[in-house]
Every structure is written in structure tokens, then in C-alpha cells.
Amino acid sequence: MTYSIAILGASGYTGAELIRLIAGHPSIEIKALGAFSKAGQTVAQVYPHLRHLDLPPMVPFSDIDWAGIDLCFCALPHKTSQEVISGLPRDLKIVDLSADFRLRDPDEYQKWYGNAHSAVEMQREAVYGLTEFYRDEITNARLVAGTGCNAATGQFALRPLIASGVIDIDEIVLDLKAAVSGAGRALKENLLHAELSEGYHAYALGSTHRHQGEFDQEFSKVAGRDVRIQFQPHLIPANRGILGTAYVRGEALAVHETLVAAYADEVFVEVLPFGEAPSTRHIRGSNFCHIGVAADRLPGRTIVVAALDNLTKGSSGQALQNANLMLGIEETEGLMMAPLFP
Ligand SMILES: NC(=O)C1=CN([C@@H]2O[C@H](COP(=O)(O)OP(=O)(O)OC[C@H]3O[C@@H](n4cnc5c(N)ncnc54)[C@H](OP(=O)(O)O)[C@@H]3O)[C@@H](O)[C@H]2O)C=CC1
């Protein structure tokens, strides 16, 4: 059986990554591609690395005929996404990559994103898209909210540890390095090569990054009480990849054992042998997340490092993994490619 999908936001980075992944998928076919300022152009014009593919043209969203489309990937900026999704057919399955449907509480959404939510009913209906922890709900969902890429990295490292109580949940520090494609393809002054290369900087200082909303919601749910972590992201001059380093109070071998047990049956999350360090080089272009654990020389302190590719496991790969579940396809289909190395 072949399923038909559409991608809204095909001209963006995550849209292009979805096209790359789905091009190799045996049972999903791209039926429609929607773009905004680039509507009217072909994918090959916007993304020459995809020129070998036989793809529909990128059209304005209003030109898409939804009859016969089983699932829509929505790869649009937040706020735009909720407006667009509100106008889509009610029986269409949707995987949204934006932040619009991740937070359950409309007040929390407004706090972190600055605008009132315009589709509160759908916000309630949506399932959080961290596949390894919401597999059953995602399988039965109509609308799935892909996670933030930083939020996914931090959760893979910390969620099982918070759930098990093996670390002190009031003293978690997450120090994270994010590559620039996480900011999307739109032109921004501080992302110009001259301002980004040969240096790196912290941003959202003081635990003000909007992915804190996801950490607050998810970690508190897991712990059964309010959890707040200290989270500091940095922008690094790399194209792809996120490396998150968590500094926790807890016994290192117990931390390692907890993570090994939590991910023992997971294909895409690999806990490395004790003491080995993950690298963004080892997951680049793949749907894998690597996690490493080591003891610190300070007694009782442990380092947990997680690496994933923001455009695959952090967004489009995760989105395809979720779509596979929603369509009743094998979860790993189209996603088992090896990382690109070196
Ligand atoms: N990049 C990443 O690593 C991750 C991104 N995300 C989220 O995924 C979503 C897409 O991100 P990304 O692909 O990086 O973003 P890009 O900026 O690369 O692409 C944005 C897409 O949205 C379209 N678009 C922009 N403005 C409008 C508008 N007003 N109306 C309709 N369409 C519009 C653009 O169309 P056009 O180019 O034709 O104008 C383009 O296709 C965002 O919500 C982002 O936060 C989530 C996790 C990770």
C-alpha cells in the first residue's frame, strides 16, 4: 500500500529534509508541495541537491487539492502554522513541526511565544511528538506536534533519569550547542557567515529560551511535580547537529544503567559504553541520537551528553517516524540510513 502526503513549507530547511527522507521511502509518495514566497518555483531551483527527484511543483497552499492526501507535514513558522492548520480538512492527519501544538496550556504558549493561541481546541487534541515516549498516543493521533530540536536533545538525556529518581531533579544544568540550520533558512543578520564563523555565542541567557516551556511541561509530568532546569543554548558555526551536556548530581554508573535500560529496545537512541563521548559527527544526517555518560572527579557528580541532528531526529526524521506510526507503517521505514561521515 502507498500513502500520499503533502508538505507545507517545502522550501524551508525541514521541508527539504522531509523531501530527502521521503524520496527513499518505499510506501510514501509526495503528492503536493506548498511554499510561500517561493511558490511557483521547482524544488530543483530552490534546492539543486534534490534535482534528480521527480517532484510536484511548489504551489501556494490554497492550490492544493486535499482529496486523496492521507497526511500533511506542516513545516512552517510558529503562529503561521496554527493559522494554516485551522483551515485544513478535519479528517486529514497532520504532523506539525512548529512549536504551535507542543504546549498543552494556552497560557504557557502565550508566555513563551508572545501571542495568544488561535486554535486552542487543536492544541488540546495534539499529541507531543517525542516518539520514544508517546508511541501509543502518536499511533492513534490525528495531529502530532513535533518537538523543539533542543528540547528533544535534552529530553533524551534527562527524561529517564528524572522518571527514575536516580538524579537530584532540583539541580539539573543543561549546556547545549546548536548548529545554525536550527534557525531556518530565512535571512537573519546575526546568521551571516561573517558574523557567525570563527566564533560562537550563548543566546537566550538566563534560562529564557522558549524550549524551557517544553522542559517544564514534560519534566514536571514525568516527575509528578514541578521541575525547572537551568538550560543554556549556544549557537556554533556548524551546519547541522546539536550536542547537549547535562551536569547532574547522581551516581554515574546508576545513571548509565538507567539510560541503558530505558533505551534497550529503541532503534534510534543509542547509549554508548560508559565513559565514551558522543559527537555530532557520528549522527550527522541520520535519525540516531547518541548518549554518553561519565563520572565527574567531583564526588556524586555525573556528565550526560546527547547528540542528534536537528534536521533529522530533531525535526524531519522524527516527523517521518511519527508519520509512519500514524499511517500504520513500520516505524523505522525510510529512516535507517547511516550517518554521513566524516
Ligand atoms: N530547522 C530546525 O532544525 C528545526 C525547525 N523546527 C521548526 O520547523 C518549522 C520549519 O522550520 P525550518 O524549515 O527550519 O524554517 P525555514 O525558515 O527554513 O522555512 C520556513 C518555511 O515556511 C514558509 N513560510 C514562511 N513564512 C510563511 C508565511 N507567512 N506563510 C506561509 N508560509 C511561510 C517558507 O516558505 P518560503 O520559503 O516559500 O517563503 C518556508 O517554506 C519551524 O516552525 C521551526 O521552528 C523544529 C525543529 C528543528
Ligand SMILES: CC(=O)N[C@@H](CCC(=O)OP(=O)(O)O)C(=O)O
Ligand atoms: C540554532 C537555533 O536558533 N535553533 C532554534 C531551535 C530550533 C527549533 O527547534 O525550533 P522551534 O522550537 O522554533 O521549532 C532555537 O534555539 O530557537
